[in-house]
Amino acid sequence: MKDNRLISVQDLKVYFRSNATTARAVDGVTFEVDREETVCLVGESGCGKTVTALSILGLVPVPPGDIAGGRILFKGQGLLDLDDNNMQSIRGNHIAMVFQEPLTSLNPVFTIGDQISEAISIHKNIDTGTQRERCVQLLRDVGIAAPEQRLNDYPHQLSGGQRQRVMIAMALACDPELIIADEPTTALDVTVQDQILRLFKYIQKTRAMSILYITHDLGVVTHIADRVYVMYSGVIAEQGFTSQIFNHAKHPYTRGLLASLPSRSKRGKRLYSIPGSVPDPAHKPEGCPFHPRCPHAIPSCWSEYPQMCDYGEGHLARCPVLFEKTKKTIDDK
Amino acid sequence: MKNSAQKEFKEDFQLEEPLAPKKTRFQEFWLIFRQNRLAIIGFFIFVLFFLSAIVGLVLTSGQDPLFDPARIRLQEKLLPPLAKPNLDSLAPEDVPAIGFYLMGTDDLGRDVFARMLQGAWVSLTVGFVAVGISVLIGIFLGGIAGYFGQHYMRINHIVLASLFIFGVGLIAVQSPHLGAACLVLGFLLICYQALTKRKPRKKSMPSWTRFLFKNAISVDTLIMRVVDIMLCFPSFFLILTVVALLPASIYNIMIVIGLTSWMGTTRFVRAEFLSLREQDFVAAVRALGVSNYRIIFRHMMPNAIAPVLVSATIGIATAILTEAGLSFLGFGVPPPHATWGNILSDGKRFIFDAPWLTFIPGIVILIVVLSFNLFGEGLRDVMNPKLRERH
Numbered sequence: 001m002k003d004n005r006l007i008s009v010q011d012l013k014v015y016f017r018s019n020a021t022t023a024r025a026v027d028g029v030t031f032e033v034d035r036e037e038t039v040c041l042v043g044e045s046g047c048g049k050t051v052t053a054l055s056i057l058g059l060v061p062v063p064p065g066d067i068a069g070g071r072i073l074f075k076g077q078g079l080l081d082l083d084d085n086n087m088q089s090i091r092g093n094h095i096a097m098v099f100q101e102p103l104t105s106l107n108p109v110f111t112i113g114d115q116i117s118e119a120i121s122i123h124k125n126i127d128t129g130t131q132r133e134r135c136v137q138l139l140r141d142v143g144i145a146a147p148e149q150r151l152n153d154y155p156h157q158l159s160g161g162q163r164q165r166v167m168i169a170m171a172l173a174c175d176p177e178l179i180i181a182d183e184p185t186t187a188l189d190v191t192v193q194d195q196i197l198r199l200f201k202y203i204q205k206t207r208a209m210s211i212l213y214i215t216h217d218l219g220v221v222t223h224i225a226d227r228v229y230v231m232y233s234g235v236i237a238e239q240g241f242t243s244q245i246f247n248h249a250k251h252p253y254t255r256g257l258l259a260s261l262p263s264r265s266k267r268g269k270r271l272y273s274i275p276g277s278v279p280d281p282a283h284k285p286e287g288c289p290f291h292p293r294c295p296h297a298i299p300s301c302w303s304e305y306p307q308m309c310d311y312g313e314g315h316l317a318r319c320p321v322l323f324e325k326t327k328k329t330i331d332d333k
Numbered sequence: 334m335k336n337s338a339q340k341e342f343k344e345d346f347q348l349e350e351p352l353a354p355k356k357t358r359f360q361e362f363w364l365i366f367r368q369n370r371l372a373i374i375g376f377f378i379f380v381l382f383f384l385s386a387i388v389g390l391v392l393t394s395g396q397d398p399l400f401d402p403a404r405i406r407l408q409e410k411l412l413p414p415l416a417k418p419n420l421d422s423l424a425p426e427d428v429p430a431i432g433f434y435l436m437g438t439d440d441l442g443r444d445v446f447a448r449m450l451q452g453a454w455v456s457l458t459v460g461f462v463a464v465g466i467s468v469l470i471g472i473f474l475g476g477i478a479g480y481f482g483q484h485y486m487r488i489n490h491i492v493l494a495s496l497f498i499f500g501v502g503l504i505a506v507q508s509p510h511l512g513a514a515c516l517v518l519g520f521l522l523i524c525y526q527a528l529t530k531r532k533p534r535k536k537s538m539p540s541w542t543r544f545l546f547k548n549a550i551s552v553d554t555l556i557m558r559v560v561d562i563m564l565c566f567p568s569f570f571l572i573l574t575v576v577a578l579l580p581a582s583i584y585n586i587m588i589v590i591g592l593t594s595w596m597g598t599t600r601f602v603r604a605e606f607l608s609l610r611e612q613d614f615v616a617a618v619r620a621l622g623v624s625n626y627r628i629i630f631r632h633m634m635p636n637a638i639a640p641v642l643v644s645a646t647i648g649i650a651t652a653i654l655t656e657a658g659l660s661f662l663g664f665g666v667p668p669p670h671a672t673w674g675n676i677l678s679d680g681k682r683f684i685f686d687a688p689w690l691t692f693i694p695g696i697v698i699l700i701v702v703l704s705f706n707l708f709g710e711g712l713r714d715v716m717n718p719k720l721r722e723r724h
Contacts, residue, residue, distance in 0.1 A: 057620055063483050091622035099620070104613040109635040119621045170621065 006178055006210050007056070007095075008032040012070035014048070014055050021282040025051045027234035028070070033178065038204055038211045040221045040242075042257075043231035046278050049214045050100075052231075053180045055080075056212075057097060058087045075177075093123040096171035100183040102164035106155035112139075112166045113151035119173035138169040142199060161192035168199065172207070179203075180212045185220065197223050218261055222246060227314070230254050233279055233289035236308075240315035250309075250317035250326065252294045288319075296321050365715045372711020378704035386457040389450030399430045400447035402671050409434075409442040411687045437689045439679060445693060448671035452694070455672045456701070459587050459656040460649035466591025468645050471598025474556050476629045476637075478599065479606020482553030489526065491549055493519055557603070560596045568593040569655065576664045583666045586659060590652050597644055605637035639716035646709035650702040657698050673698050 014026040026048040033039045041049050054060050056072055058079065072079040079090065091097075099105045107115060116138060117131040126134070132151070139147035142165040155163055164184060171179050181200065185193040201224055204211055213224060221228055221242065228245045230238040230253065238251040249255045256274040276293040279285055285292055291301040298321055308316045309323035317323070366372060392399045408422050414437040418428055429444050436445040500515030572589050579585045609615065610633070618632050659665040660674025668675060673694040680690025 059616065059619055061483075088622040088624060091620055093622060097617070097620040099613055099617050101613045105617040107614045107618070107632055107636070110632075118623070122622055167617070170617075 004034050006033050006035045006037075007072070007074045007212075009052070009056065010071045010073070012052065012055060012072065013068040014051050014060055015066045015068045016064050016281075017066055018064065023281040024234055024284060025065075025281050026055065027281075027284075029231070029234065029236055031229050031236060031239065033210050033212055035177070035210055036204070036208050038200075038213060038224050038226050040225035040228045041212065041214045041231055042216065042218065042221055042228060044216060044278050046281070047231045048234040048281070049216075049231055050182055053097065053182050053212070053214055056180065057091050057095060058082070089123065092119055092171075092176070093174045094176050095178045095180065096174070096176040098164075098167050098171050098179060098181045098184045101187050102160055102167055102184075103187065105167055106163055108155055111152050111154055112158070116166070116170050116173055119170045123174045134173070135169075138172055139166070141172070141203075142166070142169045143195075144169075160188055161195065164188060164192075164196055165199065168196075168203070172203065175207070176209065178210045178212060180214070182214045183216070184213075186215075186217075193220075200224060218246075218257060230257070233284060234281060235289065235318065237290070237319075238317040240311075240317075241313075244311075244313070244315040248311075248315070250311055250315070250322055251290075251319045252296050252322065253290050254317070256293075296325075362715055366711060369711045369714060371707045372714070375704040375707030375709075375711060378700060379708050382453065382701050382704070383457065385450065386453040390454040393447055393451040393454075398447075400444060400450055402443060402447040402451040403669050404443060404447075406438070406442035409438050410440050411683060411690075412438045412442075413687070414445075414689050414693075436693050437687065439676070439687070439690055440683060445676065445690065448676055449673070449694065449697065451671045452673040452676060455583060455666055455670070456653045456656060456698075459583065459590065460652045460705075462587040463590035463594065463652040463656075464645050464648045466588060467595035467648065468598050468641060470592070470595035472602050472634065472641065474560075474595070475599040475602025476606060476634065478553045478556040479603040480610060480625070480629050480633070482551060482556075482603070482607070484552050485548035486550050486552060486555060488547050488549050489522065493522055496522070553603075556599070560599050563593070563596050566593070569658070572655065572659065573662070573664060576659060581664065581667045583670075586656060586665060590655055594648060594652070597648070598641055601640045601644060602637055605640065606633060609633045609636055640713075643709050643713040643716065646705055646712060650705035650709075653698065653705075654702055657694075 009029060009031050012026055012029045013024070016023040016025055029048070029052055031039070031041070041052065043049050051060060051065075055067060056074075056079065060067065067080055070080075074090070074095065079087070082090070106112065110118075113132070113135050116135045117128070120126060120131050120134060121128075135151055136147045139150060144150050144162060144165055150158075150162075155166075158166065167184075184200075185196050188196065197220060200211060200213070203209070204224075211224075213220075215221060225242045227241050228239065229236050230245065230251065232253050238245065238249065238254045245254060246258065249258055253274070256272070259272040260274065262271055274293055279289055279292070285302075287303045288294070288297070288301045288306045291297045294301065296319070301321065306318045306320050308318050309320055310316055311323075311326075366376075389400075393402050404427060406418075406423060406427050409418055412418075412434050414435065415433055416437060417433050420428065429447075434444055434446065436449060439445055439448070496515050496519035500512045500519065503509075503512030503515060505512075571593055572586075575589045576586060579589070606629075615628060615633065618628055623632070656665060656672065657674035657677070660672045661678040663675075663678065665674050666672050677691055677694040677698075680687065680694070684691050
């Protein structure tokens with residue numbers, strides 16, 4: 001069981017310090033990704049998803065940012081203690097990242113062949129001919145037609161979807177164990193989004209790698225996730241297998257998110273939205289960070305920081321109020 | 334399972350066909366550049382100048398050159414352009430190769446055309462080498478300032494740098510013991526830092542060493558203030574002073590002009606880097622595990638090079654002018670080597686008797702500098718993506 005764990009993030013805290021205030025962007029996040037597993041990190045904008053992903057790769061800009069605590073274990077190795085050189089040999093080689101904006105994530109002055117083969121040449125000692133073959137194979141794998149010719153194209157000659165495929169090919173270049181995909185479909189339209197999602201699924205199946213998929217789109221989550229972590233204001237609010245989260249949500253925030261999804265049964269009705277907005281990471285409320293927006297809030301939520309409550313089978317939620325209520329209903333039965 | 338997944342994938346994904354127009358960057362570039370007539374004229378004069386400088390170097394140097402810029406024919410002095418030599422009084426080897434003096438002769442009877450050809454090479458090399466030096470310095474400092482700008486120089490860095498500078502300086506002014514002591518001290522400091530870096534930084538260090546790790550000044554501030562200081566110097570007079578101190582040679586002049594004109598490039602490159610650094614592709618490349626210097630010089634520099642290229646073209650014109658000015662004042666390349674500046678300067682004594690001695694080099698300098706400027710402006714238009722969309 002222990003061997004199966006690929007990466008585990010334990011109580012990670014990333015703060016951004018400015019002169020007057022400290023923004024606690026990530027405030028004690030704990031999660032794991034097993035081998036050959038697709039894990040989704042879901043949350044609103046500004047809840048710390050991207051910062052979590054960046055800190056796994058050690059890409060948080062350090063003068064304003066500050067890794068205030070926690071550990072990141074990748075195959076048992078602490079990533080936060082590594083120096084620059086060792087970290088560079090992890091990036092791209094063992095952990096790769098696909099970014100949100102395919103339109104700007106490719107260097108406009110190099111051909112895509114150059115960019116993919118650079119990823120290979122940095123980490124692997126391969127001659128240029130083999131590199132080229134590998135590039136062609138990668139491009140074919142991610143579904144780009146006529147890869148031999150496309151190799152010499154510049155990014156501006158590709159469409160958004162194609163560029164995201166190239167980004168994925170770059171991430172795959174060194175056969176990493178883990179791919180972090182930071183909202184890779186947000187900038188794309190729905191049909192392309194669907195293609196890219198299926199591409200991720202296909203990659204995950206054929207290459208046996210793990211994917212940490214970061215998104216704010218619950219529709220995407222149902223498509224690809226094995227397990228889901230719901231983040232709110234820099235902490236994990238709820239975690240569990242996809243069916244548990246979608247059918248038996250135990251945190252009021254997750255319930256709010258699910259209720260605000262449009263669906264056929266809600267046709268014609270006004271769509272639900274969670275009142276208020278995500279708290280400013282520099283001025284978080286006391287107690288439960290969700291209490292100002294929570295319909296179930298009781299006075300103790302104002303003062304006590306909620307602990308994770310275990311519902312069994314890997315399903316945890318950070319809301320003692322609902323936990324008590326569920327327990328009561330079970331006891332009553 | 335792998336095969337079935339692959340099959341399903343093939344059916345689903347290989348639908349997208351290439352759609353983008355097939356035009357190389359160079360074709361695109363030429364299409365726009367072609368429409369700017371002045372820039373085209375500038376470009377052709379630039380090419381002509383380049384060729385004639387190279388041809389001039391070949392034809393005017395060597396043991397027995399075709400055009401000898403140093404051959405003195407006192408009986409033929411101050412002849413106007415296109416004048417025929419007097420074949421009776423002239424030894425056959427003194428007759429110019431083309432049979433007449435295309436640009437006349439000067440007060441010693443030397444062929445001005447040959448001298449202009451020789452001077453073209455000087456102007457060309459001074460322009461390119463000086464600008465090359467200044468662009469290299471500018472790119473390096475600008476890149477560092479733009480990319481690492483937020484990092485701080487710590488007090489120990491400054492102590493180290495000053496130790497080494499003092500050490501070298503002391504050795505240079507003939508006190509080798511003190512100088513060597515400074516260098517050894519600096520070396521020990523490096524060793525000490527290398528040792529302490531290994532251990533996790535603890536508060537158990539003595540307080541005076543902790544003082545060494547205080548932040549002093551950001552890299553950006555340091556470099557940009559040096560740029561400001563350099564800009565404050567009236568650079569022509571700085572060059573005059575330096576040239577007066579150093580032995581006059583063409584290489585010293587190139588280096589001095591290069592070392593006093595890198596500030597503009599530094600500012601350009603820094604400004605470009607500040608905006609490039611925040612772009613997604615830089616983050617993406619970092620996520621691939623590319624090292625910082627590779628990011629700066631391989632990934633960001635080609636994106637920042639356009640304004641540098643434009644300013645370099647105009648910089649070549651300025652360098653040619655500066656060299657001509659120095660030669661005119663007698664600080665430039667030493668005679669008998671001809672440069673456009675010293676032809677002009679020699680000719681000014683005869684401006685009423687032989688006006689071509691001043692007008693010819695003057696007009697050539699004007700045309701070359703103007704063509705470089707026009708070409709530079711044309712380049713700027715082509716490389717500016719906002720102007721590009723109009724076409």
